[in-house]
Amino acid sequence: MGSKGQRAPLRRQQVYEQLRHAMESGHLAPGSRLPATREHARTLGVSRNTLLWAMARLQAEGYVQARVGDGSYVSPGLAVASGTVGLSALPTGLSRRGQLMAETVRQWNPPRQAASAFRIGAPEVTSFPFATWDRLGRQLSAAERRASAQYLDPAGEPALREAIAQWLWASRGIRCEAGRVLVCSGSQQAIDLIGRLLLDVGDEVWVEDPGYPGLRASLLGHGAQVRPVPLDDEGLCLAEAEARWPQARLAVVTPTHQFPTGVAMSLARRQALLDWARRQQAWVVEDDYDGEFQYGPHRLPALCSLPQADRVLYVGTFSKTLHPGLRLGFVVLPAAWVPAFAMARALSDRHPPGDSQRVLARFIADGHLLRHLRRMRDLYPERQRQLIQALAEVSDGALCLTPSERGMHLCCPLPDAVDDQWLSHQAAARGVVLMPLSRYTVAAPRRGWLFGYAGFEPAELQAAAQRLGPVWRHAWAAARRAGAPA
Known part of the structure; x- marks a missing residue:
């Protein structure tokens, strides 16, 4: 009975937060009529009293307006910006680049709910082998734990970089030395580092349209000119991109499984993209966000594994293959760039967490990832x-x-x-x-x-x-x- 009593307030809070997020993000548009409470509670799978509590709080906070005899509505004046949490005005006192960074919330608002x-x-x-992960953590020696408790190499632990390099060769056909692998906090940090070190304000970048808003937001925050390139059934429309924006310095693509349409870039289009990068002395960023999840008898290789792919920067993440809470990913770079990228990471994030890196290295090497x-x-x-x-x-x-x-x-x-x-x-x-x-x-x-x-x-x-x-x-x-x- 006590346990049930403790769960009820939690459930009310969850319903409140769910509805508030829907209103702030624009899923429930300002001025839209909300369903009747009995029907709404039934569709949400909660009691009517739970929903009424959440609605009363939202009304008190100004998110909901109740009209006598006409139901409840999302407040018409609620500030919502193009599908993301809205800002009525940008904060004052920031630098120009700071303003660009603040503006990214209008471009991308990452989810914060379960x-x-x-x-x-x-x-x-749910199926992640947490017990195995914990066991590998307990197997770390006292010396390893002491070493992990110190300041570490911002490029990543050598054992993890080596494990990633071996994994890329076995799984995605990418030949690279461990010294070319930079460990980072997921693909978003990899894109941020690339934007900071390769682009000047005003540089043009090709991105897929439709494509990932977090990528565009990061590039815009660095002052890049983001050029949306349409897609066809072979992937990025390269001819149109070259004709409209011939001075682009960077192209960011998801060639194995385009996000979000699911198109796979054809071999001819891949080769044409590599030819463009070589001719223009430009760079291609391959975001292989879910390339491990291919279910047919034949797996598409990574763009980075093709001949003449020396101008491709390969970005990978363990957020999809393992879980996003791990906050570990990587980018494969030209070896000469790794020290600069490592120092850029150190300026803002110092280095990845030591214990997690050591456990992940063993997790890969012992075959648990496979x-x-x-x-x-x-x-x-x-x-x-x-x-x-x-x-x-x-x-x-x-x-x-x-x-x-x-x-x-x-x-x-x-x-x-x-x-x-x-x-x-x-x-x-x-x-x-x-x-x-x-x-x-x-x-x-x-x-x-x-x-x-x-x-x-x-x-x-x-x-x-x-x-x-x-x-x-x-x-x-x-x-x-x-x-x-x-």
Whole structure:
């Protein structure tokens, strides 16, 4: 009884935070009408009293307005900036570069809540071998622990750099020496370092459109001119990019599994990109964010593994292969650059955590990473199948996603004229994360929905699909009227 009493306030707080985030991020648009509390509580899977408590607090804080006889509405004056947490004004007193950094919140607002269906980019963490990880940590000798407690090499522990180099050769066909590997806190820090050391203010950078907002935000924060390049069924439209922005110094691509559309860059397009980099003395950043998750009989090699790829900087992360809480990733650089990159990292972050590096090195060397990935490569396709089935059932067969042999999410493209934000708002009101494809575009007219499946149990996928059941028919009918194929 005491345990149940302790859980109730926690659940109320979670519902409150979920609804507040939906309003601040624009999922629940200013001025939009909220569902009736009984229906809303039922779709969220909570008691009506829990929802009423959360709504009362939101009303007291100004997020919600109650209109007698007409229900509750999101406050019309709530500041929301283009799908991210809004700022009414940028802070004063910052430098020009500081202003650019502050502006990035308008471009990218990373999630801070626990992952729930259908959030993209969330790996399976329940199956992570925590016991094995803890055991490897306990096996560190006293001397190793003392060494890890000191200031360390900002480029990373030698054992981990060696393990990563060996892993890249075995898994992705990339030949590199350990001395070319720089350990960092995930791919976002790698992009930040590349922007700081390779770009001057005003330099042009090609990025994929649609593409990852966190990448664009980082580059914009460094004063780069970010040039959105459209995609076709072979990947980055290189000819258009060259014609429009011939002076670009850098191109950032996700060639194995384009984020977020899922397109794989063709071999011809890869080779053309490498030729461009060599001719222009430019650089290509390969973000291989989920390249380990390929489920077909034939795996696409990394761009960095091709001949003449000496101008490719390879960025990898353990946030998808293991879990994002680890905060470890890496970038493969020309050997001559590693000291400069290491010092740039040291200026802001000193070095990666010692114990975690040593444990990860053993985790890779002892074969645990390979075994974990094998389990995930079996698990994720099955969850993808369950997602497709659940969505088809709740939409009476109208929503039939195309299976993919790569990645952790599926993209459902829609006609360009469709408002893909509407269903996302409805999903947020029902406690479901459904990202619109338009959230990831700059100039591209593409529209669609993104469904993450990797990190969620079948029951959670089914429940999320069921919550959206009442609005599927309306949304799909609107898509058909706009010209979606039958």
